[in-house]
Amino acid sequence: MAANGTGVSTPRSPLARIQTQKKGNEMCHDDSGKPVKAQTIDELHSLQKKRSAPTTPLDGVQGAFASLTEEERQRQQLQSISASLASLTGGSGPKVVRGDPAEKPYAVAHVAHHYHHVEAPTISVSDSSLKFTHVLYNLSPAELYEQAIKYEKGSFITSSGALATLSGAKTGRSPRDKRVVIDDTTQDELWWGKGSPNIEMDEHTFMVNRERAVDYLNSLDKVFVNDQFLNWDPQNRIKVRIVSARAYHSLFMHNMCIRPTLEELENFGTPDFTIYNAGQFPCNRYTHYMTSSTSIDLNLARREMVILGTQYAGEMKKGLFGVMHYLMPKRQILSLHSGCNMGKDGDVALFFGLSGTGKTTLSTDHNRYLIGDDEHCWSDNGVSNIEGGCYAKCIDLSGEKEPDIWNAIKFGTVLENVVFDEHLREVDYGDKSVTENTRAAYPIEYIPNAKIPCVGPHPKNVILLACDAFGVLPPVSKLSLAQTMYHFISGYTALVAGTEDGIKEPTATFSACFGAAFIMLHPTKYAAMLAEKMQKHGATGWLVNTGWSGGSYGSGKRIKLPYTRKIIDAIHSGSLLNATYEKTEVFGLEIPTEVEGVPSEILHPENTWTDKQAYKDTLLKLGGLFKKNFETFTNYKIGKDNKLTEEILAAGPNF
């Protein structure tokens, strides 16, 4: 027994009697507030939520929906979604209704707007035409958290507020399962054949898979629809719609694409491109061209992508990137697999590199404005980010080494495939039990010095990142234009484990334009554009090895991140341009003799190897791999300039 709220205490209690009534109040009340205005519990609950309103008045808004009533606008929006979900054999789309099927439709007027619906004008010939599909349209992060936690196994709130999810059996992309529709146009325009990421499929097979995905999505109680933008350059903005079955997918894309304002959403109209993500459902292996139960299918003519048999969200991100690699060069705009940041004085740097080489890590720099971490466009107006978010690797992440990324992992952030303490929900970033490719997807404004809008002037420095598992490339070298092009086309790195399905150990990889998996045209088309732009705007090329030093993978060690950061600082500040350089054997790279804050003895890789013969052998081995890889490009001309083509061919290893 103890003193409690009722004021009853034992005679021996040393505690003071607790006062429950206000002094001067004669009446016996258990609370002093006014009673709620509701007559029933349902009514009470209905008071909790009020309608969100656009932040600026809609008067004067120009666009497709400008003069419509709210009712009519909602109806048109649902009709557009129904059309997206239509089977293309039957004509009209499914009956769609807005809102969560589990939520009771309150009779109260100000929440009733959730339940507008569109009925497809069909004669019911099947069970599916009798049912409604609920649409969860552009939900907010808070709503998506609730959906994920209520309905998706493996969804948890971590101690920092991020949403931990599992991507299922696939924890990386599946490039071998990507298919692109070949038709009269794409046959000539796209890069096909050896080395190309574009594996063909015909239009009919695409429609078979599309029908499979749409039927799957329509069979569900509810689907998520995201209407968003790509590209911060307003003149070249692309409208995308993502239809998916998981709150995880919807929140991931909410974070990764550009988020429309409520006003922009009102005027969204018809999307330029649509993704049907039916990733929980496999493709049919009896279908022509299918070699596994996973298929990621792109149809450029229809402006559609279908995903079957993988729930890895990166497929949507990189699928859209592929689309941009097709659409932008048509407009003379170069699309780039690069990070991008800007100094206080407006100096812009691009960071090229394959997965895991440091684009996100090094473009996120506390002393510079972040324009974007992974996908950019370079047009006549300068650079623009394609995305609205970042996708950082989290393996071994620490708050000390990468504070900005660490602090971005908070409410709203999707954390993929991480392991956490079951009680405290604290993430163990060192744990690779699920995968080594653990990831955090967060809106770019979660980085404190993000540059919003994410655009900037023409780049001054073009930094090529290679994570060299052989440990023979110097930590930094200055490149001529021809060398920059040679290394850009080669796209060398040691692929870091996990991002592509099935890779468990670092291996030497060549990937044209530092992103062969995403390009649609022949690599020389992008290379010619890059050369032209670098020349025109006087950008300097650099090769930075963020990989091994003192020996190959297994005997040497990865170069310390603080050293790489110092090197990058010296590139940004311009001080490295004025350093003294010496030329290396075999690769003919110009390496500085000194970089502030970096021990000089590591600048030449030979110094860090104890076994000098092993160094020489490894250097020649890597040089040989470069030569062999470049053979496929020797018959191509880069741009209109024959001289540049010859210079590029001569800029490779020489021995």
Ligand SMILES: Nc1ncnc2c1ncn2[C@@H]1O[C@H](COP(=O)(O)OP(=O)(O)OP(=O)(O)O)[C@@H](O)[C@H]1O
């Ligand atoms: N010297 C170094 N320089 C850069 N990154 C390093 C270095 N040493 C270790 N790392 C680690 O390497 C990883 C680089 O991954 P990052 O996310 O930056 O890759 P990315 O190029 O953005 O790849 P993706 O295109 O897959 O997103 C990080 O986990 C980072 O902590």
Ligand SMILES: O=C([O-])CC(=O)C(=O)O
């Ligand atoms: O696509 C992914 O899953 C991650 C990524 O950015 C890349 O691989 O370049």
Ligand SMILES: [Ca+2]
């Ligand atoms: Ca990245």
Ligand SMILES: [Mn+2]
């Ligand atoms: Mn990437």
